[in-house]
Amino acid sequence: MTPKRKRLWMLVGSLAVLGAAVALVLTALNDNLVFFYSPSQVAEKTIPQERRFRLGGLVEMGSVKKNGQEIRFTVTDTHKTIAVVYSGLLPDLFREGQGVIAEGSLGPDGVFVAREVLAKHDENYMPPEVAKAIKEAGQWKERK
Incomplete structure (x- = not known):
């Protein structure tokens, strides 16, 4: 052989x-990639039941049971709402009317089954899409 x-x-x-190395890295990234959606975006899209994603918005007033x-509550972006069920301890900042991000997947009945719940104390930490929807609905609370 020359x-x-x-x-x-x-x-x-x-x-x-x-x-082969690039294919393995891309496969690993795809498995760990978690998208963020507002309730309106979840209603518009068809998301597979096994697909993990983050749901963000406000905890609807009077919805926490x-x-x-087991804790059941509703997340809203003032246009659409999604029921959420979570088993475990909630963060101290979790309460009705406050921002929340829940990570999990949709169940067969359309209820979001959360594996983790993060409470946000300020709209500054909210994704821009959710903050925009809240501002358009007139529910935005300005910082003083």
């Missing part, structure tokens, strides 16, 4: 290994 042919096979082998460790 040196030229050896270099060609070395280049082809290196490209194959590089391609506790039954032992």
Whole structure:
């Protein structure tokens, strides 16, 4: 085999290994990628039940119901609402009328099953899409 042919096979082998490494990295990234949606976006899109995503908005007033460790509440962006069920301890800042981000997936009945709940004490930490929807609905609370 000539040196030229050896270099060609070395280049082809290196490209194959590089391609396999890129494919593995992209697969791992896709598995860990979590998208953020508002209730209106969830209503507009068809999201597979097993797909994990983050749901953000405001906890609707009068919607929090506790039954032992299970907590049910509704998240709204003032246009659409989604029921959420969560088992576990809620953050100290969680309350009705405050911003919340829940990570989980949609159940077969359309209820969002949260694995983690993050309470936000200020609209400054809210994603721009949710903040815009709240401002348009006239529910935005200005900081003093």
